[in-house]
Amino acid sequence: MAVAIKHGGHWYVQPPELVGNTSSLFERLRRRAIDPGWFLVGFDFPIGLPEAYARAAGFGSFREALISFGSGVWSAWYNVAGHRDHISLQRPFYPVRLGGTARAHLFNALGVSGASSLLGVCQRAPPIGRLPACCSGGLAAIRLAKVRSRDGGRSSCRD
Known part of the structure; x- marks a missing residue:
């Protein structure tokens, strides 16, 4: 996944990283946010399983x-x-x-x-x-x- 963190009105894109445990993903992203409540995450995958x-x-x-x-x-x-x-x-x-x-x-x-x-x-x-x-x-x-x-x-x- 790729994560961008908002700080001072600008978004800073981080290098790609592994998702890790999906059950705690959004809580971990919230903790990384510099401006509370602002984070952007992008995934490059098709949503679905056969x-x-x-x-x-x-x-x-x-x-x-x-x-x-x-x-x-x-x-x-x-x-x-x-x-x-x-x-x-x-x-x-x-x-x-x-x-x-x-x-x-x-x-x-x-x-x-x-x-x-x-x-x-x-x-x-x-x-x-x-x-x-x-x-x-x-x-x-x-x-x-x-x-x-x-x-x-x-x-x-x-x-």
Whole structure:
């Protein structure tokens, strides 16, 4: 994430950093604010999880996923698996680096049939002449997670 702090009428952008524990994120940001109540935070991620993944992981909503990631059984969620044996629903990001890896490793470990199962609703090809109604996460979220500051929710526009 990138954080900007307001001081004396100007915003000062800080270098990118890891999000850390999401349950205390906004409290930590409030403590860093120089002018009480003024902070700006930006995230570079698609909001959403592939529906098949969210269903398999047992998440009913985006909020539920956000609260869970980074703690308890989800403590390794932000850590990219270095080996295919380390991929799981609780650690779905793979690979750390290219070479000796295959997308099939990810698909098999997550129990999905292929890349189309990891696409968000809005990443799928629309009927001819129609555009997607929204943009949300999916396979892109899994790739972007490698910077380890990614969160997500269900791949629908309702939550």
